[in-house]
Amino acid sequence: MSGIRVGVVGAGYVGLTTAVCFGERGVDVVSVDVDRAKVERLNAGRPTIAEPGLAEALRAGLATGALRFTADPGALADRDVVFVCVPTPSAADGSADLGAVESVAERLGEVLSPGAVVALKSTVPVGTTRRLSATLAPRGIHAVSNPEFLREGHAVDDFRQPDRMVAGSDDAGAAEAVCRVYGARSGPILRMSPESAELAKYASNAFLAVKSSYANSLAALCANVGADVSEVTRCMGADDRIGSAFLNPGPGWGGSCLPKDTAALVHTARMHGVTLAEVEACRATNAAQAGRVADALTRTTGLPLTSMRVTALGLTFKAHTSDTRDSPALSVCAHLGSEGAHVQGYDPELAAIDPDVLAAARVTAVDDPYRATKAADAVVILTEWPEFGDLDWAMVAEQSPDAVVLDTRNVLDPDVVDRAGLRYLGNGRMFGNRRRG
Incomplete structure (x- = not known):
């Protein structure tokens, strides 16, 4: 693959599918989740969600050593691109609760090396990526909006054969780094x-x-x-x-x-x-x-x-x-x-x-x-x-x-x-x- 080292934060539907599908392609992937029991189960090759094709892809990535799971955010220190896939649930007023996203971004700012890219897959309100970019910029870290379009029940197939890939950033280099992780199988690339x-x-x-x-x-x-x-x-x-x-x-x-x-x-x-x-x-x-x-x-x-x-x-x-x-x-x-x-x-x-x-x-x-x-x-x-x-x-x-x-x-x-x-x-x-x- 591209040789880019990838991190994924969050092992829910989006995060787990992202980590597993990159791993089966031979991309070097470290997936981090706060749930230690979930991490142990995934490292044993047992998926934590029911999704067609996921179990086979999980075991394939683990077998080659390309994919591994951990509860330690420090394991992301050498990653080039880190995908953030944490929940953004509704608050009482209907707004998106960004507590998890902001907490992860703060931790990544402490862990990642200058030049790293944070790709936000979590669905976030307009202005979030630019705000996080400004926060991370003094540390030499870039942020890109990379929304997911996976359907539950078809997530693995959708990742393997996407109808589009979106990279939202004013930094051409950061957007290109995210695109390179996906490779030729990314589907139409929409930069904006x-x-x-x-x-x-x-x-x-x-x-x-x-x-x-x-x-x-x-x-x-x-x-x-x-x-x-x-x-x-x-x-x-x-x-x-x-x-x-x-x-x-x-x-x-x-x-x-x-x-x-x-x-x-x-x-x-x-x-x-x-x-x-x-x-x-x-x-x-x-x-x-x-x-x-x-x-x-x-x-x-x-x-x-x-x-x-x-x-x-x-x-x-x-x-x-x-x-x-x-x-x-x-x-x-x-x-x-x-x-x-x-x-x-x-x-x-x-x-x-x-x-x-x-x-x-x-x-x-x-x-x-x-x-x-x-x-x-x-x-x-x-x-x-x-x-x-x-x-x-x-x-x-x-x-x-x-x-x-x-x-x-x-x-x-x-x-x-x-x-x-x-x-x-x-x-x-x-x-x-x-x-x-």
Whole structure:
């Protein structure tokens, strides 16, 4: 590779994927995390997150000696480029909490040698990179905004085959050092000011949130006018000016990025006298989705939530991950539970989900989907796990013959559910000649 020595601070989704994928390429990588138990587990070749392809890449990097993990920031002293991948959660006012980023930057200023580059992958408000650059400059250290665009559940593939790489800096040499670490497989390289790079990340995520909320609003309209949202969005997605991504309706959007990033973007805009009405509206639409699910259940079953037994299939915020941060599935569960429903939940990644998180969402965990659906008044598909389409719905019907199946993700075959004798309710869909949305 380039011979550049790389450091990565933070071994969460972004940091671990970054370290592991550079390591499998033969880049000399030191990854630092404050969690010593996590460090030990990773050095033993056991990934701490569920992500397709990550375990194999982790073991490959460790086997060659290119990759190693430590809790000692001093191990970064000889690094040429250090990627900062620590959380920037929402503060009470919606702004991004930069405590972790600032703490790491201060420590790196003490540890790194002159000429080193700090690449900020953490999503930070406009002006953060320039401010940190000014702080680090007297020590001869440069800062570059290098936002990530990794999708959970596809993070390794996205890193290996990126659709773009952004380097935001006024220092051409520092930006070039970051680009050289990625090498020829970086995808299109977009160089810009740090302010543009920071805002581009927020703008991208907010646009996806707006698009997703629009799909949910369309689904609600389709249910009332007799249209099928899957047909409507198929037409929309065929237009290359729109595209099909993020047009699938669901119980809302969540995860570690969209909720906090839309909140931070709205906060930044207000601080500068700008109203982002579109983003504010999409957040309001998203917050209403749990109530929409509850209304659909009471209307269809004819039962009050206080006497309803609900099975939630899918608890993570999306399929192919164990992440429950700001999961819309858990938001729905918490809303149903707060209204008096008894909620049992199953997820293919249940073993990796913190029981305290489920308890906070008023979910009783059941480790088998058929036991979870026993004696249910309603079965709600909340995460788009493909496994749910393969369930034996006739078996579900035997033990819950009067259950309504509410498919918020539209991932089931309505005919299969109908033949099993269960009532199918899609999200803004038509089924046969009968309205089921």
